[in-house]
Amino acid sequence: MRGETITVLRRGGEQWYIAVAALAVAIxxxxxxxxxxxxxxxxxxxxxxxxxxxxxxWGPIRYLQVRVEVKESGLVVHNFFTRYSxxxxxxSRLKARPALRILLSDGKVVKPSTGAESLAATVRHNRTQRxxxxxxxAARQRALAQGSAEVVTKRIWAGNLTILAGVYVGMFSVxxxxxxxx
Numbered sequence: 001m002r003g004e005t006i007t008v009l010r011r012g013g014e015q016w017y018i019a020v021a022a023l024a025v026a027i028x029x030x031x032x033x034x035x036x037x038x039x040x041x042x043x044x045x046x047x048x049x050x051x052x053x054x055x056x057x058w059g060p061i062r063y064l065q066v067r068v069e070v071k072e073s074g075l076v077v078h079n080f081f082t083r084y085s086x087x088x089x090x091x092s093r094l095k096a097r098p099a100l101r102i103l104l105s106d107g108k109v110v111k112p113s114t115g116a117e118s119l120a121a122t123v124r125h126n127r128t129q130r131x132x133x134x135x136x137x138a139a140r141q142r143a144l145a146q147g148s149a150e151v152v153t154k155r156i157w158a159g160n161l162t163i164l165a166g167v168y169v170g171m172f173s174v175x176x177x178x179x180x181x182x
Contacts (some may be wrong), residue, residue, distance in 0.1 A: 006139050009068040009132045033175050047173065065159075066113045070139045071081065075102065080111045083155045086110065088143045090152045096133035098132055104152060 032049045069076040075088040086102065097099040100115025115129050 004072050006070045006072060008133060009070065009112075009114055009135065010066070011128060012077055029171060029174075036175070043095075055082070065119075068112045068114055068136070070136055072143055074143075075136065076104070077112045079111075081157060083157055084110050084155045087151070088140050094133045094137055094140075096129040098129070100129045100132050102136075106152075108152075122125060 007135075029049065065078055066080060067078050069078070074085065074089075075091070077084040078084065085106070090104050090106070092103045092105045095103065096115070100112050102110040102112065104110065117130050
């Protein structure tokens with residue numbers, strides 16, 4: 001989608017999850033590989049390594065991918081496996097209770113993952129979702145005077161699985177190198 005990016009919306013609390021997950025994954029990786037090397041078989045713990053670190057990789061990848069880009073010409077919603085490009089002319093209205101929803105003029109609803117409901121958000125009366133809605137609505141009001149001939153597009157994106165596979169290949173390469181060196 002064309003247009004200069006006005007802002008990018010993400011959930012702030014996920015930054016802490018990423019820091020904790022990255023630290024936990026690093027510690028688990030070092031521990032599992034060191035344990036395997038001490039027993040003479042760093043690959044014997046592959047199942048443990050995958051199970052122990054798998055949860056930790058999804059968080060950072062999700063945080064890097066899931067967002068809403070507010071542009072002068074509309075919205076680009078990046079969910080985990082899909083991308084929506086939505087011109088302002090296609091946005092009918094926005095809802096923020098209990099989760100952020102973008103209602104389109106053709107009756108469809110786009111649900112940004114970054115504005116999903118959660119127990120913490122509900123306890124805080126959906127403050128995060130309402131703040132996202134207000135920021136999007138402010139940009140939309142400024143842009144409504146300008147026409148847009150673009151249409152809503154949806155793309156499936158599986159790059160997350162490629163990233164995750166690359167991380168695991170890198171981890172097992174390190175374990176293999178450590179095994180060869182030992």
